[in-house]
Amino acid sequence: MLGAFGSHSVALRPLISRIAIAILQLVSTQLANAQLQNNFHGVSCPGAEFTVRSVVDIALGKERGLGAGLVRMHFHDCFVNGCDGSVLIDSTPGNPSEKDAAPNFGTLRGFEIIDAAKAQLEANCPGVVSCADILAFAARDSVSFLGGIFWLVKSGRRDGNISRASDVVNNLPGPSFNLQALTQSFLAKGLSQTEMITLSGAHTIGQAHCAAFTDRLYNFNSNGSQDPSLDPEYAKRLKLLCPQNNTNPNTVVPLDPLTADIFDNSYFTNVVTGQALFSSDEALFTDTATIATVQSNSLNGFPWSLDFAQAMIKMSEIGVLTGQQGEIRKNCRVINS
Structure with a gap:
């Protein structure tokens, strides 16, 4: 009986392997097709939104004008290749990023607020909350701080790893548009x-x-x-x-x-x-x-x-990356190595 059971076990191994592969493929597909959710970080990083809001409140308490900067930054991010945090990436030699394109250079404000929120979140739950999510939270929290309405922001965005200055001008509406x-x-x-x-x-x-x-x-x-x-x-x-x-x-x-x-x-x-x-x-x-x-x-x-x-x-949901797309940047200014 033991011998018979053992022979069946060997015979079943290829089938079990195929099932395991199929399950892994299914999970991978589900992750790749994941959607944004309310309280996406509720288990993986409890208090993530509260952390961002606290950083925003402190910064705007010192300089209210930065709130408009964060709203504008979120808009400029989403309109250029989707809400993927790519507007936060610094240029490298020979590769000017979105933040150095004409509509953004010298006029976007609030990068240090995103950096501060990211640093706290990386200390609490490393590699979990994307820069794109932080920016979406910060824009909402800025409006709320300045007397506007508060709304629920779905999260689960992933960060893009491409940021080109050449993509900006043709995607953003200009101040002289009819x-x-x-x-x-x-x-x-x-x-x-x-x-x-x-x-x-x-x-x-x-x-x-x-x-x-x-x-x-x-x-x-x-x-x-x-x-x-x-x-x-x-x-x-x-x-x-x-x-x-x-x-x-x-x-x-x-x-x-x-x-x-x-x-x-x-x-x-x-x-x-x-x-x-x-x-x-x-x-x-x-x-x-x-x-x-x-x-x-x-x-x-x-x-x-x-x-x-x-x-x-x-x-805030334009062209988002989710699941296994993109990455979770450790530093919002730099693509992961």
């Missing part, structure tokens, strides 16, 4: 025109360098005049802040002239009254359909904030 160009830019990322308008409300916080909008003051449409859609008094104030012969490239102006560090719906009121800073902002007030949405958002802040949260959730 309505059609803006709409197409967002549609290319799976976001509707209404979601584009909703997300534009993030310009209720932050600041901009003079070079991003002075054509509206001195050379609109290259004809040497002022943009007629600008409120005249607002234009006068802007000219004082950004004179035509200004030689300081670091001069900045708040995007919202009244509540630049409060996340509210005043951006839409600014668009209605001609006090929006960029041509791309005022472009939202050039079409009957978009005008109605802008006016509604300016009058109804709470519904807009709910829409903003939903649009941010959708944006």
